[in-house]
Every structure is written in C-alpha cells, then in structure tokens.
Amino acid sequence: MTTDIEQQITALTERLHHLNYQYYQRDVSEVSDQEFDQMLAELQRLEKEYPQFAQPNSPTQRVGGTITKQFPTALHKYPMLSLGNTYSEADLREFDERVRRGLEGAEFAYVCELKFDGVAMSLTYENGQLTQGVTRGDGTRGDVVTNNVRTIKNLPLHLRQAPDIKHPTEMEVRGEIFMPLTVFAELNAEREANGEALLANPRNAASGALKLQDSALVAERRLRFYAYSFLMPGRSIFPTHSASLEAMQTWGLPVSDTWRLCHSITEVLDFVHEWDKKRFTLPVATDGIVIKVDDFRQQELLGYTSKSPRWAIAYKYPAEAGRTRLREIQYQVGRTGAVTPVALLDPVPLAGTVVKRASVHNANQIAALDLRLNDMVFVEKGGEIIPKITGVDLSARLPESQPIVYPTTCPACNTPLIRPAGEAHFRCPNDRGCPPQLKAKLEHYVSRKALDIDGLGAETVGRFFDLGLVADAATLYDLPAKAGEIAQLERMGEKSVQRLVAGLEQSKQVPFERVLFGLGIRYVGETVAEKLAAHYRTVEALEQATATELAAVPEVGGVIAESVAAWFQEPTNRDLVERLRTAGVQLALTGEAPQAASNRLEGLTFVLSGVFEQHSRDELQALIQAHGGKVTGSISKKLSYLVAGDKMGPAKREKATELKVPIISETDLLAMLPSETEAETDPLDVLSGPAADVQDLGIPPVSAGSASFPDKSSGTGQQGSLF
Template identity: 55%
Template sequence: MSPSEAKQQIDALSAELKQHTYNYYVLAMPTISDFDFDKKLEQLAALEKQFPEFLDPDSPTQRVGGFVTKEFTTVRHRWPMLSLGNTYNEQELLDFDQRIRKAIGDNFEYVCELKFDGLSMSLTYQDGKLLRAVTRGDGSQGDDVTTNVKTIHTIPKRLHGVGYPDTFEIRGEVFMHRKAFERLNQERIDNGEQPYANPRNFASGTIKLQDSSEVAKRPLDCFLYGLYTEKTLFKTHWESLQGVKDWGFHVNNESRLCNNIEEVLAFITEWDKRRFELSYDIDGIVIKVNSYGQQQELGFTAKSPRWAISYKYKAEQVQTQLLEVTYQVGRTGAVTPVANLKPVLLAGTTVKRATLHNANEILRLDLHKGDWVFVEKGGEIIPKIISVNLDKRDASAEAIQYVTHCPECGTQLKRQEGEAAFYCPNDEGCRPQITGKMQHYVGRKAMNIDGLGDETIETLFARGFIRHISDIYALNNQQDNLKTMERFGEKSITNMLEGIEKSKQMPFEKVLFGLGIRFIGETVAKKLAAYFKNIDALMAASFDELIAVDEIGDRIAHSLIEYFSTDKHREEIEKLRAAGLQFEVEEKEVTFASDKFAGKSFIISGVFEKYSRDELKDIIEQNGGKILSSISAKLNYLVAGDNMGPSKLEKATKLNIPIISDEELLAMLQ
C-alpha cells in the first residue's frame, strides 16, 4: 500500500469511527455492533503503526471515549475514567494471562465481574453524603448529572456503617431492567414516539434528560464496583467490593474470586449461557487482578489499565427462513412491517417474528420472499434481521414491496417529510386506530375508567356500540342492549357505567393526554394544560405560541395544529365537553406557607377527592415537609386516600407510623 492510499484509508476510518463514537455516547443511538467497531479500530491502529507519520493526536485510537454534551456542566475527573481493552476469544485471554505472569509472577488472583451494558457513572461522596455524579464523557471529563442520579433509588444519598473516607469516588454502571424497558418503550410507541433499540440506550437517554422529575418516572438501577480514594483502605479489589456493601452500596452478587485463568474461562463459559436468565443485559465479563499492590505494579497504558481486560460476548445470531411480511397498524396510524419467521431458538427463547421498523429497512436488507435471514437480538431484547444469506436465495424470488395502502382499511398510506414511518390518515375509519385510541383513552395513565378494558372496547366496537371516544358517554342510554352481550352481567355493566361517570371529574391534562394526539405524551399534556389553562386557548394557539411552551418543539406543534384543524376532531371535543368532561384547569388556591412541617417526612398513597397527589405534595413541601419514596421507620406520616395499596398499609401499621387523611393533613397547618 502506498503512503497516499494509507492516508486515505486512515482518514476515512477515523471519520467513520468518530461518527460511531458520537452516535454511541452522545445520541445513545449506535448504528454498529461493538464487535464491528473494535475490528475497525484495530484496522486503524494497524495502519497508524505501519504509517506513523499519519498518526493524528485526535485519532479514535488515542481517545478513551466519546464527546461531552453541552447541556450539562462539564466536570473534570479526579481519576481518569479509562476504557478497558476488549477481547472476543480464549487465546487473547491466555495471552493476557501470560503478560501478567511475566510481570508479577504466578502468585496472584483474578476477580471476574459481569460487564453490565449500561452507562458508566462516577459518584463522589463527602462526609457520607452524595456530592456529585458525573458521566464518563471522554474519560477525562464528563457531564454533571447529580440531580438526575439522585432519583435512582439504589444509589444511597447518605451512607450508613463506618469506615468510609471523608471524600472518595465510587464508580459503576447505570442501567435499566428489561421489563421496565419493554413497558416504557411500548408507551413511547403508543404515543407515536421513536422507540429505543435497547435498555442501554434508554438508560443513557434518560440520564441526559433535563427534567429530573421525568427521570424519576423511569426506573433506573445502578451497580457499583470501583472505589477510588487518596489513601488505600483495602488490600484487594475483592475486599473493597465486600466493604462498600456495608456502606450501603448496591454491589452485584454474581462476581467471583478466581485462582487462575482456567477458573476465569469457566466463569465466562457459565455466564455465556446464564446471561439470558438475568433481568438486565450484560455484554461480557470484566477480569481484574485482585491485589491493589499488584495492580499498581502492572500500571497503565495511555488508554487502559494493564491489570484488567474485558471479554465481550458476541450477540447470538441464528439463521432462519422468512415466511412472510405482515403489517401492524398502531393507534396513531403508524404502519410497522413485521417479519414472520420459521420458529428458531435464539438467546434462550423461541423467535417467530422480528421487527423490520419501516420501509427503509426492507430496502436496506433487499428482502425477497422466502429469503434465509440472519437474526439476532438487539440488546438481547428485540429480535431483528441483520442480513440475508444471498447464497440460499431462490433466483425467481420476488422482492418484498412495502404496502402502499393500509392493510386494515385500504386507505392510501402517507409519509410525512422527515419521518421514516408511513401512516394511515384514516383515523376515523380504521379499526385498530379507533379501538386503539379508545383503549388508550380509558387506560390507567389517561382517564382510568374501571370496567372498560381492552377486550371490552373491542367487543363494544364489534357490536356497534362505540365508534368514537364520545360514544363511551352514551352507553348509559343502552343498558338494555348491553345486557345482551355475552359474559356482561348487570354488575359488570354497573361498574363500567360508574367508572365512566367518575371519569368526568378527571383533570384537563388527563383528558388532553387521553385524546391520543400524536406525540402528546403524559408529560407534554401536563405542560400544555398548565400553560394554556383550557382547550379553547390551546386550539387557538399559533405555531409560535405553541413552541414558546417549555419542551414543545416543532414536531409537537405541527401535530397539534394538524389535529385541531380537523373538523371531526373539534366536533368530538364539543361532544365530550357536552358530556361533562373537564377542558379547563381547575385552579386551587393554596395559601399555606410555613415551616410547620419542618423536619417531618410524608408518603402520599391512594386517590383523594379534593386534591391530586401532586397538589398534596406541593402543600407539604411549601410548608417545610419532605416526601419520601418508601416506607421505613424514618417516616413520620402516611397520608392515605382511597384504593391505597394493602402492602403499604400493612407495613406502616407494623412500624406504628401515623396514618392520616388529607383533611387531617390540612388541619395540622391551622
């Protein structure tokens, strides 16, 4: 290879790797696997070694990690957060072991830890209190995300036990459990928002939210594993893992102390199979020399410690046949293609279907009917087609053509500029959109109507009782007809009608969210209701007035304008208004402002007639009180409403915690 050719390759690889790094660390949306990234990095390093005159100080081979976002305060790490060298095979681990033995002899131990697929975090504690939380960033400096991290329940705000230093850092990984990821991702899909590819991306995106109250709604977890102090407290890493547990830190219990490389390899093999049993994702195993003295002796390279390495598991991949492509229509009208596959075992589960995301993905894969495809689970969660085995393609196979018309109602699909998905515009006549919107409307996070579940909505729609949300409020006039439905007795009808009547008292923000307008999630609905106060002001708002609201961008503003410009939508709102729904914020004057609750802690649980839980929370905080997240002996009062969870009541009773009503709470302020 000539120098000029080498220069071209080095420049091209550098640019590509920098973009992948930005996608991974800043956007939290990687477009390449870890394995492929590492191979490209190795290729670049080899070229730079062969042609050192082209080595740039800003080359990806010289950087520890990614970029620092400008949304948070930048903080320099006291101890650099270095990356670990990666290996994907047994021989490279044996080579690592031999290097260790040459340097320090044969008398040493390893600690093996699960390599969590999350977001690296450094926590600083001072006098036993959490002082600061900083992301890894570029390894030398990161983002101060303390306010967001304080919402993670497994990270102690104050330490217990004894023996911890006045000031120290502890490092770990913030992550999201799979079940939480699946539930929250489904909510994003239901709200017409772009879903995250895997739990790691969701956790990373959550930590970078500006509003910590939104972070608190997303259940994040954190395992801690690395202690950094001025003065060494423990002789070994294993001792430190046990020691920090006593201070209250959440330490993973699956780590293992190994006497030799054979035990390390056995641990890796064991977890290659068992990793799918975990509630969270791991993408490998971290191996560390146990003794801190020996770690110091081995030292560091410019990028990573010589005494540690990570073994990365390859994403499990299987080959199976594509049977057909079908299409799902969501409540927002988005049409999602789904690959129906010949059943195959993958990552511990039988996979029959895989997402194809959108029309662009079908084109990228160049899918043909009957193709044999390679499938893997992205982030061990979502099955996806990686590529096609062209050697097994039938020469006469036809290319898959994305549908041009809605598979449910036959309406021609539309695609809005800047969006990847096609949409069915027939929201008033497309069955899954109609039933989906009503199911969303009656759901727990919207109008919370008891007795109206998904199956009941489907049945009522099939029988012709309901076609629009407003029809729900006319069911009271069809009691005799309702009794003709199977498995729908008088008690069920009564409960349902009572639930419908009760929903008329739900606040404006819930009604707005329940309407199912594209991109209007629960939080956005709350901000819009608080800003515009009533539906008429919101419907009359211009584009500029809409984007003036905190966190309302162009996409949401255009969606609102389009929705309210449709006569049928406005007619529906008027019918709901006539039925008695709340389309105006009810302003409650709270005149309390004192320190009467100073030093007192509260938990609010249940449903209240006069106040929402948020309003009671504001009253407590405005008068010096503190809201806790869980019941413990430190709690002073449990404010109990209707439908309070029995477990909370039982625990509070056992701990002799006073249980008071909202009226008793307010009386304490008189």
C-alpha cells in the same frame, strides 16, 4: 419556632432516606405508597416555605425540576480508564498466564462481575453526602450531571454509616447508570404511538436522558444505578475488591448481587458459560463479564498499560445471530396510522428465546436490504432486545424470487396510503374509520399513564370494540347503561361489571393533563400534555390557540404545534371533546390560576431564543406572562422584542435585524419588570402555580415488573469502563 421547623425537616428527611433504602436496597416496604407520598409532599411544602433548612440531598430531589442550561465539565481526580476486552476464551487463558507470571506464582483469586450496557458514572461522596456526578467523558474530563443523577431512586443521596465498617470521609464511587428493559420498551412503545423515531437501545436511551436539561424529565425515565468500585485518597481501607463490594452494600450503595469470587481460570470460564444464556433472563441489557484480580496489593504489583489495567479484562459475548427463512411480511397499523412492516420467520433460537417475528421498520429498509419472500435472512437482537433482520444470504436466494412491493392501500380499511414529506413511514389517513387505529386510540385512552380505568385494560376494551359496545373514548361512559349485556359476556360477570363501572366513575377525577395525553394527539406525550395543560388551563383555550401560539409553549415547538392545532380544527375531534365534557371528564385544571404580577408588559410580544444565564426559558416565559406580555415562537414585524440568549441561532437574529425588531438580552428584559418594591407580587410567585408544580411528588414503591427485578436494585450488571 424555626428550630422546630428545622428539626421537623431533618426528621422527615432522615425518615424518607431510610424508607428509600429499605425499599430499593432491601425490597422492604415499611409504609404504604399513600403514607410515603404524604410525607414527601409535607417535606416539599416545608422546604418551599423554609428554603434555608432544605438539605442539598433532600429526598425531594428525586422528583427533579432543576433546569441545567449547560453542563459544565470537571476533571476526574482518578482517570476513568477503559478495559481491554476479548471475545475469545483462549485470550482469557492467556490473560491468566500473564497474571500468574506477573505475580511470580503467588496464589490469587478473581472477582467475576456481569458487564451491562449503560453509562459509566463517577460519583463523589463527602462525609457521606453525594456532592457531584460526572460522566466518563474522554476518561480525563466529563460532564457534571449532578442534578440529573439525584433523580435516580436506587442511588443513595447519603450513605449509611455502619458502626463496624465506616465509609471514608471522601470517596469516589464508580458505577453504571442504565435503563431497565421494561422502561425502555414502554418508552419506545410511547414514541411509536406518537410517531417518533424509536430509540436504538437502552444504553443510548440512558445516555440521552442524562443530557436532558430538565431533571424532572430525567426522573420520568426511571434510570437505575449499580456501583462496582470506589476510590479514596491513599491506600484502600480494604484488602480485596470483594470486601469493598460488600462494604458498599453495607453503606447503602446498590451493587450487583451476581458477582462471584473465583479461585482459578476454570471457575472463571464456568461463570462465563453459566451466564452465556442465563443473562437473557435479566431485566437489564448485558454483553459480557468483567474479570478482576481480587487482591488490591496484587493489582498494584501488576500495574497498568497506558490505556488499561493489567489486572482486569472484559470478556464480551459475541452478538447472537441466527439464519432463517422469511415467510411473509405482515403490515400493522398503529394508533397514528403508521403502517409498520413485520417479518414473519421460520422459528429460530436467538439470545435465549425463539424468534418468529422481526422488525423491518419501514419501506426504506425493505428496499435497502432488497428483501424478498422466502429469502434466507440473518437475524440479530438489537441491543439484545428487539429482533431485527440485518442481511440476506444471497447465495441461498431462489431464482424466481421477486422484490417485495410495499402496499399502496391500508391493509385494514383499504384507504390509499400517504407518505408525509420527510417521514419514513407510510400512513393511513382514515383516522376516524380505520378499525386498528380506533381500537388503539381506545387502548391508549384507558392505559396506565392516561385515564388508567380500573377494570378496562387493553384486552377488555379491544374486545368491547370488536363487539360494537364502544367506538371512541366518549362511548366508554355509556357502558354502565349496558351493564346487563356486559355481565352476560364470557369471563365478565357482575363483579367485573361493578369494578368497571366504578373505574369509569373514578376516571372522571383524573387531572386534565392526563386526559389531554389520553386523547392520543400525535406527538403529544406526557410531558407535552402537562405543559399545554399548565399553559392554557382549559380545553376551550387550547382549542382556540393557533399553531404559532402553541409553538411558543415550552417543550412544544413547530411540529407538535401544527399537530395539536390540526387536531382541534377537526369537527369530529371537537365533538369528541364535547361528549367527554358531558360525561363529566376533567377538561380544565382545578384551583386558581396564577395572579398577574403587573401589567408592565401588556401589549408587548416576545420571542425567547438561546440559553439564558439567570432563568430557564420556562421561567422567563412565566415572568413575561405574569406581567401581561405574550410569548410567541416566530419572528414577524408585529414582534416587540427578540430576547437573545447564548447560542441563539443566526437565522433568528438575521430575520429580526431584517425586520428591525429590537434584540434585547435577558438582563434588558428583567430591567423592564417592576422592582421588588414596586411589584405587589413577587414576579417568581407565578412559578408556584400550576405552570411549575411538580406533577408527581412521590417516590412510590414501583410495582414489580418481574420476579427477578421488581424495579429495585437487586439484579445484576457491570461497568462499561473500569474506572
């Protein structure tokens, strides 16, 4: 029987690897999303039941879930050197002359590749299996982030073996990990809606994602990878770089399909000019071109300086800036009440688009730039994505100009604005009567990551709000009773109404964690909503939780806890929840709660602080709760124990010592639990309950974000460092 199970796991693993390759490398969907998800769920079930047969590079690793308490470092077998770079075409011609002299007039060719803004990565493959992923670091040593890179869906966990071009037994693939622009925009929109600081650019977002300790969170960031070279012991099995690029594609590695073989510096410059504007049509941030001598033997002849190769150079496009006139500052009110100033400009061509609006972020930036209406301002695209004002041409300032005065009342409802301590944004506190806030809350509730109501997109629900058909999330479920009235609206009709009614009915089956996210509580994103739902299981339990109790839930913390507790203390919000319950929306997790393993820790309260060796903090919390104990986030005289891990903050230790609270280690805590022979239930069985379930088991083909890059590996890009 075990042989059959092992064969079944192997067959499923190979089948899913093939489907991933077909989808991400060849844009071919051989099976439906549902069929793919069912196979992946079955593989995960078998691996859980028979872990001895699970493969390290199983497709289930795409989902993540591994906790890395701290990232070890590793030496690069081959140093990751930086490229010399230039902004000058004259320097490219000089580079060409140096290459020509170095090769003593021999014929040679270049490979030109687009350079995109990501995180340089070194991947080790042994016998075709991915065994290690290491960041560039200082070029000599980097962080080992293997569990995180395994979640990148277009990165092969095992290589395909082509009969005519076999991959080396041991090889190191160099490439770039990046965040697609559409994902970056969605992430920033979510952060803005939750009142969080916006990420500066896709590169920083990708770098930050790779340093997350929970690989499940990395999987949610939808990072992608492009390979641009590989190294192996001894001499390369290919004569040229262009041949190695083609081979990597044959092995299933994603390679930019925009590289070009050029036989002269004139052709190189033509490539540079072609992509100067064309690069802005791509769904990935790019900032230049990498030019390499194609022949590996000629590369060896040219050699290296102490910092970079003599046979390659990076040409970087100058940051595009425009000069235009600031006509007006418009103030927008978001879902959380944040009032954001937006500059309205005379149209100016910039980075492939015509810019008419630019971000000014907040009152602090207006003051720092000393912006005035009718100023001539300089505009750039931050990360070549978001237009922003970078300065003022003071020589063109009008004599009668006056500093911009930030409004003191809400531009939408005239409520006096407040500015919470430590925050940069002014906010409108009228969250129950300010029209833009109410409309934005509805749009958030019906959005794809929340209730995802078919037939009720942001535009439609905003229109219904303006017509007085809906006022909040609960009133959406009154729309079927107004079907006749809605059918008379322009661009609606009976079929649209039928779809809307069906979508509302289907939304009543959306899981509790997504409903909780859809409520739009400030700071509660998808991950926090999942953690809260798994921890409390019902909205009633969540309503009764104090801020201190909430702060003890993993991924929550003090600021979020205060926001959640305050939201549920509002009678209007409680009434909204009650009306949603009446409508039939899911406000509790389905299925049985995890069974208590014992009552050994009953009556005891713990604080967990620091990084632990044997278990993650989530696991330790689950263990404590499984044995009857409680976990809190603050130290008081009533606390039973402070469990101290590595890198625990000194303030907590000092306070515990002052209050005479016992400080114990992770080992001490585990010793308090029943032994395996004593316990009726394996303590870690609790982790198979909802608190540890992976919410998204599938790797469904992602719908196309654009014709040129449907969230797959086609597209373009290049490295931030050569090796």
